[in-house]
Amino acid sequence: MTVAPHRAPLVFADLDAALTALRQRGLRVSAARRAVLERLFTAEGPLSAEEIAHGGPETAERVDLASVYRNLEALEELGLVGHVHLGHGPGRYALASEGEQEYLVCERCDAVRSAAPAELEGVRRDIEGRFGYRARFGHFPIVGLCPRCVAAADANAPS
Amino acid sequence: MTVAPHRAPLVFADLDAALTALRQRGLRVSAARRAVLERLFTAEGPLSAEEIAHGGPETAERVDLASVYRNLEALEELGLVGHVHLGHGPGRYALASEGEQEYLVCERCDAVRSAAPAELEGVRRDIEGRFGYRARFGHFPIVGLCPRCVAAADANAPS
Numbered sequence: 001m002t003v004a005p006h007r008a009p010l011v012f013a014d015l016d017a018a019l020t021a022l023r024q025r026g027l028r029v030s031a032a033r034r035a036v037l038e039r040l041f042t043a044e045g046p047l048s049a050e051e052i053a054h055g056g057p058e059t060a061e062r063v064d065l066a067s068v069y070r071n072l073e074a075l076e077e078l079g080l081v082g083h084v085h086l087g088h089g090p091g092r093y094a095l096a097s098e099g100e101q102e103y104l105v106c107e108r109c110d111a112v113r114s115a116a117p118a119e120l121e122g123v124r125r126d127i128e129g130r131f132g133y134r135a136r137f138g139h140f141p142i143v144g145l146c147p148r149c150v151a152a153a154d155a156n157a158p159s
Numbered sequence: 160m161t162v163a164p165h166r167a168p169l170v171f172a173d174l175d176a177a178l179t180a181l182r183q184r185g186l187r188v189s190a191a192r193r194a195v196l197e198r199l200f201t202a203e204g205p206l207s208a209e210e211i212a213h214g215g216p217e218t219a220e221r222v223d224l225a226s227v228y229r230n231l232e233a234l235e236e237l238g239l240v241g242h243v244h245l246g247h248g249p250g251r252y253a254l255a256s257e258g259e260q261e262y263l264v265c266e267r268c269d270a271v272r273s274a275a276p277a278e279l280e281g282v283r284r285d286i287e288g289r290f291g292y293r294a295r296f297g298h299f300p301i302v303g304l305c306p307r308c309v310a311a312a313d314a315n316a317p318s
Contacts, residue, residue: 087299088244104292107299113290122289126282131272132306133263140246140266140302147291 005010009096010079015041019082025078032067036075040091046084046092046103085140102137106146113146168255169238174200177239184237191226195234204271205251244299245271261296265305272305278293 003043012018018037019029039052049072053065063071072093075081083091094101102120104113120137122146129134145153170179177196180189198211206214212227222230233254234240242250245264253260259278263272275314279296304312 001226001253043219085247104286104290113245113292119289120283123282123285126285127263127301127303128309130281131263131274132309133265133272133301133303134309134312135263135301135303137302140299142286142292142294142301143299144286144292144294144295148291150291151289 007067008079009098010082010097010107011096016137022078027078030071032063033071033075035063036068037070037080040081040093040095043094045114046086047092048090048092050090052093082138084138086110087143100136102139103141104137104146105141105143106149108145108149110143111148145155167238168241168257169254170257170258171239181237186237191228192230192233194222195227196229196239199240199252200255201243202253203251204273205245207249207251209249211252230278241297243297245269246302252255259295262300263296263303263305264300266302266310267304270305270307271300 006129010021012021015034017036018041019034022029022033026087036052039047039055049065049068050070053063056159072081072083076083076093080092080096082096083093083098084101084103086103087107087110100117102115102117104115105111115137117136117138124135169180171180174193174196177200178193179194181188183202195211198206200216208224208227208231210220212224231240231242235242235252239255240252241255241259242252243260243262245251245262246266246269259276261274261276263274274296276280276295276297283294286292
């Protein structure tokens with residue numbers, strides 16, 4: 001299985017700081033690379049490459065999908081970006097953060113809840129104690145029903 | 160997100176019982192369908208469609224990939240087959256079983272450990288108590304490091 005590389009995350013306060021850092025590393029900041037980073041800095045959660053290519057404000061530079069993928073790959077290689085699998089679809093990308101984010105995803109309504117790793121320490125300890133596996137949910141999340149879909153399922157269950 | 164349908168599982172002791180049941184439902188048992196079921200009955204774990212198409216004994220009927228996918232879809236629709244996502248690659252298919260199997264997967268060496276849902280009840284309760292999400296690991300497994308890769312990682316960690 002290929003896994004998301006565990007690079008040291010490169011975290012920047014804003015787009016300008018990220019662009020400056022790229023230039024300091026001698027990397028060219030193309031219009032496409034700038035547009036990809038811009039979308040990630042304004043995103044509220046992990047985005048698919050499609051969403052990055054087609055989303056963004058009307059005035060934004062259009063970026064073709066292949067170019068989005070190439071840039072995401074380069075930025076992931078550098079440690080600025082990471083990806084997570086939130087279901088059957090393609091991976092979703094987000095800026096690297098200081099603490100790895102972990103995720104819970106609803107398989108019915110696609111709700112996503114992020115969690116700090118500390119919140120999942122008890123779960124991780126329990127799994128490692130019982131199975132010897134050391135789980136992490138930042139790349140492949142916990143999948144199940146969200147609270148709203150649990151309530152709906154329980155209401156419909158035969159009593 | 161499309162999810163594996165929660166059909167009532169149709170469980171059969173052996174290939175003949177499964178084929179008889181298909182015929183009783185008025186379904187044709189083509190050579191391809193028979194070959195797909197045969198591979199699943201002799202498999203030791205979930206198989207990808209590719210493995211089903213190309214695996215099997217030398218003497219087995221060759222089945223093209225599109226036909227494998229069509230048959231898996233039909234068998235899943237009936238409840239005889241289910242699929243699980245064991246990483247970045249394509250889904251993997253197994254015969255339905257009485258109790259849903261759940262899985263833990265190693266992101267480094269691809270080791271797969273199956274677990275009875277009862278073994279994961281404590282973990283599930285903990286997650287639901289803390290986040291309200293009701294997790295299941297039969298379709299999207301718990302991903303992390305297996306015991307052997309945990310030991311290797313700990314041995315290499317700076318002390």
